[in-house]
Amino acid sequence: MKYKLLNLARQIGLIILVMWTVVSLVTLLIEFVPGTPATAILGETATQEQIDDFNKKHGLDRPAFFISVSKNGTVTWNGMENRYVDYFSGLLQGDLGRSFRTDRPILDMVMERYPATIKLALASMLVAIAIAIPLGVVAGTNKGGIIDNFASLVALLGISLPTFVVGPFLVYIFAVKIGWFSATGSLYPEDIVLPAVTLGAALSAILTRMVRSSVIEELGEDYVRTARAKGLRERTVVFKHVLKNGLIPVVTILGLQLGVLLAGSIITEKIFSWQGLGLLLLDEGIAKRDYRLVQGCVLVISLTYIIANSLTDLVYRWLDPRIRLS
Amino acid sequence: MSRLTYFGIFIVAIVIFVAVFAPFLATHDVTVQNLELRFAEPSAEHWFGTDALGRDVYSRVLFGARISLQVGIIVVGVSAVIGIFIGSIAGFYGGWVDRILSGYVFNVFLAFPGLLLAIAFVAFLGAGLEKLILALCIIGWVGYARVMRGQVLKVREYDFVHAARALGAGNMRILFTHILPNAIQPLIVQSSLGMAGAVLSEASLSFLGLGIPPPAPSWGTMIDEARQFFSIYPHVLFFPGVAIALTVLAFNFLGDGLREYLDPKQRTR
Secondary structure, three states: OHHHHHHHHHHHHHHHHHHHHHHHHHHHHHHHOOOOHHHHHHOOOOOHHHHHHHHHHOOOOOOOOOEEEOOOOOEEEOOOOOHHHHHHHHHHOOOOOEOOOOOOEHHHHHHHHHHHHHHHHHHHHHHHHHHHHHHHHHHHHOOOOHHHHHHHHHHHHHHHOOHHHHHHHHHHHHHHHOOOOOOOOOOOHHHHHHHHHHHHHHHHHHHHHHHHHHHHHHHOOHHHHHHHHOOOOHHHHHHHHHHHHHOHHHHHHHHHHHHHHHHHHHHHHHHHOOOOHHHHHHHHHHOOOOHHHHHHHHHHHHHHHHHHHHHHHHHHHHHOHHHHOO | OOHHHHHHHHHHHHHHHHHHHHHHHOOOOOOOOOHHHOOOOOOOOOOOOEOOOOOEHHHHHHHHHHHHHHHHHHHHHHHHHHHHHHHHHHHHHOHHHHHHHHHHHHHHHHHOOHHHHHHHHHHHHOOOHHHHHHHHHHHHHHHHHHHHHHHHHHHOOOHHHHHHHHOOOOHHHHHHHHHHHHHOHHHHHHHHHHHHHHHHHHHHHHHOOOOOOOOOOOHHHHHHHHHOOOOOOOHHHHHHHHHHHHHHHHHHHHHHHHHHHHOHHHHOO
16 A cells, blocks of 8 residues: 555656646746747847837746856846746646737637547547547458458558648548548538548547457457357457457557647647647747747646546556565 | 568568659659649549649659658658667666666657657657658657567576677677667567658658648648649549558558567467
């Protein structure tokens, strides 16, 4: 019990450490912007007064970090009065700062778009599961057969085909030629289908390979022989025994891939003009050089990724008694 | 080796050939625009047709291979060297060095979705070939480091390492002349898969407008430019799309084949 608690504390400690590093990295990256955020937003023709006002308004007139080094090499200690501490203390109060462009709170802007991205990520995960489990099971139970080879080929294609190639082709076939869905946007409920399939294609490929090798591995176990010896039908053996155990590693992959899907959704959102966090990052953040917004979007996606990974780890431990009890 | 591995080797060889001899194989200048010939269908004059600015798609696809391979080789090379060095140090010294490196540094880098970290770097530092390569190296080295650490942990317990130590060899000599050559094999597989990843990442960032800026004929940029006209002129997107897919597929086939070839346990699966 003591070891379990110690292990849990170590895990939580690591998560906090990772989060701190991620926030620090995102906070400090803004210092590497070529020129200054003020000139990026106000333009080269801005007067010094306008620049000073902008810097004061967004706290950019304060030192960047605890220490600063001047051009002649003098190191100055700035104490707690710096932007790094400002951003962290704001963050702890749920304040991600204000947009350099629109002056709106970043948190509001991010939260408006966040549900659309999560919805897309979850839908693509469903698509991936719906394709991968049947295909992986059929491939695994027919190892070396035509279906297995076909499934392996489909899986490799799915991994290799980039989202930005799959997406436009799906649009061409299902929106332009057949006309079942809209090419872009999210006006109707069915408009999520093409983005979800595009984003889920690679995951379904990874999952198919995973389910296949899991099924093959489990089919060789003793309990499967026992189940067969009891006279159970093959279908029952596969779906009730093999799949139940074989899906444990799949759960891990699913959890880990949620974060990958969130990052991948940036490309999918661009293809389909899906009004999520990725499009906000690209169109409003990067394209308009609203660095505060870029910080906020990167931070929220990263933190979601870290939380999803950590939760997956906990669920995996709970699901697999061998790890839970070790 | 399977037929798919041979297919992979064949395609990779073609991509390398095309990248090296692009100036001789190209039929047109890749930046020359001809607005009278916008969106021309594939023909004897323009084998893959022309794009929105009347540029020859065939020649641009050829030069695109050069950019992809250049980025891939530099990113894989630099990431592998950094990863091998840090991974070796972590695996060889163990103790607190390993706890800091594999317990913290590796986890931090793996805690970020790779593409997002690259996007963040390029967004703040600005687009361009050097920055793109820097961003991809920053996200890429940790994969090599992890594999290397595991290998070194295993190899350092072998008898010949103990024998070298007994003969009085120093740590660096043991690590770099005895352990490293015996631990590096899985890195070959990792590098092939890393090439696929780097080609894909470069194309993805260029597609997002964060990679190599136009008019350079990056495959990702070509797809981004073709996207809005795709429904009327599909050929403009089709050829660079097939080029990326085939290249990534080939490096993946090659990586899988090498893994199978180098690891006998995998052959039975």
